[in-house]
Amino acid sequence: MSDVSPSVLFEHPLNEKMRTWLRMEFLLQQLHGQRALSETAIALTFFRAVADLLDVLERGEVRTELLKELERQQQKLLAWADVPGVDMSLVDQLRNQLKQRAAALMSAPRLGQSLREDRLISLVRQRLSIPGGCCSFDLPTLHMWMHAPQQERDDDVSKWQQTLEPLNQALIMVLDLIRQSGPFRNQISLNGFFQDNAEGADLLRLRINLAHQLYPQISGHKTRYAIRFLPLDSELGVVPERLTFELACC
Numbered sequence: 722m723s724d725v726s727p728s729v730l731f732e733h734p735l736n737e738k739m740r741t742w743l744r745m746e747f748l749l750q751q752l753h754g755q756r757a758l759s760e761t762a763i764a765l766t767f768f769r770a771v772a773d774l775l776d777v778l779e780r781g782e783v784r785t786e787l788l789k790e791l792e793r794q795q796q797k798l799l800a801w802a803d804v805p806g807v808d809m810s811l812v813d814q815l816r817n818q819l820k821q822r823a824a825a826l827m828s829a830p831r832l833g834q835s836l837r838e839d840r841l842i843s844l845v846r847q848r849l850s851i852p853g854g855c856c857s858f859d860l861p862t863l864h865m866w867m868h869a870p871q872q873e874r875d876d877d878v879s880k881w882q883q884t885l886e887p888l889n890q891a892l893i894m895v896l897d898l899i900r901q902s903g904p905f906r907n908q909i910s911l912n913g914f915f916q917d918n919a920e921g922a923d924l925l926r927l928r929i930n931l932a933h934q935l936y937p938q939i940s941g942h943k944t945r946y947a948i949r950f951l952p953l954d955s956e957l958g959v960v961p962e963r964l965t966f967e968l969a970c971c
Contacts, residue, residue: 733939748774791823822891829887903971913960916947928967
C-alpha cells in the first residue's frame, strides 16, 4: 500500500481473552494520557477510565490468563534456539523480560484492590452512573480535591498508576509480541467481502486506505473469520468491486 495516502488500522479480537486485553490496554492508555488533572472534566475522564478498568478486572481471571500467555511466549521463543542464524542473545533477553514481567505480576497484590479501597475513587465511582452525578453538591470531596495544589493531585495520580504497573507492563509486552507474530500481507476483497481461516490466531489487524472511507465489520473466532467492508456514509458511500487492503493474522 502506498505510503503517500494515510491509512487507518483496525484490530479485532478472535477470542474472549484478547477482547479483555484490548479493552484493558485502551483504558490503561487513557489513564496514562491524563496525568495532570487540572480541570474537573479531565479528572472525570480519568476516574471513568479507572471505574471501567475495575469493572473489567472484576469479571475474569485476568492475572491467570496473562501469566499463561507470558509462559506461552517464553516457550515460543525457546523454539527459536534450533533455528540457524537466530540471534540467541536477543531471544534470551526477551525471555528474561518475560520472566521478570511474570514474577512482578505474580507477586503483585490483587489487581486493582488498592484502587477499589481508595476513598475518593470509590466515591466518584458510585456517582458516575448518575447523569451529572459528580456535581460539586453531589461530590464535595472531589470538589475539594480539585482545589488542592496541583502537585498533590499529581502525586495521587502517580500513586494510583503505580499500583497498575505490574499489569500494565505485562500487558504491553504480551500484546507487543502477539502483534509482531503476524506480518501484514496485501489482500483483495470482492464486492466488499473477504473470509479466510484464522488458524488458531488471537488477533486480526487490518490496514485500509483512509481515502476509501470504509470500515470493516468483522466476525470470527479462532478457526475462521469474515470481513465485510461498509461505507462510512451509509447513503452515498461506495464499496469498490475489488478493494486492496493489508491484513495480519496474529
